[in-house]
Amino acid sequence: MSSIVADSSANPLSTSSPKLVETPFYFFNDQHERLNGVLLSRSGHDGRTSHTMTGNVALILPGMLVSHSSLFYSTLSSALLHRCHTVISHVCRFDFSGQGESEGRFHYGGYEQRRREIDMAVKELTRRGMTITHIIGHSMAASAVLLYAATLNDDEQDDTAKADTSAATATAASSTSSTTPPPPHMIAISPRFDMMVEPRFSKDDLLRLIRDGEMEWNAGKYGKQIITLNDYRERLQVDMTCVRKIRERKQQGHDHDRPSIHTLLLHGTDDEVIPISDAYACHQWMIMGRSLDDDGKLSSDAAASMFQLNSADLLSASSLHSESFHPTLRSDCHHTFISVKANHNWNSDHATNALCNIICLWIQTRGTIVPAHVLQYEREVMSRQRLEGSPVVQSPLT
DSSP: OOEEEOOOOOOTTOSOOOOEEEEEEEEEOTTSOEEEEEEEEEBOTTSSBSSOSOEEEEEEEOOTTOOTTSHHHHHHHHHHHHHSTTTOSEEEEEOOTTSTTOOSOOOTTTHHHHHHHHHHHHHHHHHTTEEEEEEEEETHHHHHHHHHHHTHHHHHHHHHHHHTTSHHHHHHHHHHGGGOOOOOEEEEESOOOOTTOOSSOOHHHHHHHHHHSEEEEEOGGGOEEEEEHHHHHHHHTOOGGGGHHHHHOBOSSSOTTSBSOOEEEEEETTOSSSOHHHHHHHHHHHHHSSOOOTTSOOOHHHHTTEEEEEHHHHHOHHHHTOTTTHHHHHHOSEEEEEEETOOTTOOSTTHHHHHHHHHHHHHHHHHTSOOHHHHHHHHHHHHHHHHHTOOOOOOTTO
């Protein structure tokens, strides 16, 4: 059942407050656990959604133990639907297993599980007729988004290998390969890169974990959580240097000289959970495919697509459109923005609104240039809908 909800965005740059239609969204993960969330859409003046089922969707994923209904994610959802409505028709948010409104047990090292659940959500939304154009993750989910982007090629190769095991499967795969959607743009807000750094547990805690095989963690307002030794080992085994694969991915049949996945990384200088050094290391690996220089600094090529601005600059439309970097937003595939004095949750000194501003600008900059393979995919989807007798609703991109 859908409901009309008021726009919760407190963005001072907004000129109006459109109503949003909120529809429950859920799917089941590979452990048969139900993951719950919502699907938000702009409504017309008559209270109906402006796009039904088909259209472009942005996926917003919450951080560790946080619910998708938190104000931070609601504000970002509203900003996207209000200011990027020519590119984005819907916003979907859901809770990973073991947190928020979803079933299952929380896994401290569950980055791979989250990556798989992102993939399952994408497939579920695609099954419903939508095109996932943007995936946005915060904190732990941001790292999972980057892992998902880095392993897209691996998943496709695995699918191809399975398809080749029998003639029937190969035939079915070839009949649907032409409508494989283009990869979405990825946005990572305050991701962790160095998994060897442990900010939450003391040496004594870790010794107790090794001795007993598990320990109880008091996670504040999120209650007491059980951390197992396997959970912790799984976390240590996450290798974020795989983000180098993102830049190595090439578009199939379109613009072979550029990676097909565009990425945006955002981090605050006052992040009290994940050090700013993680942002520099992640950026270097994504641009250059290697670690920071010996002096701990970015290479000159990597530095060209990293920007450090204060909240006032990020809130100023004129600053964000300055000739100093706006052309770079169009030409480069990866950008990192460092916000001075922003903390991990972006909830101080207008940081949330500044964050929404740069994300919307980045999306709008890319939304004005529609690649040919995206247009072709949209045409194929509508053609299939006509053959199946389904209502055809054209995407705002086309």
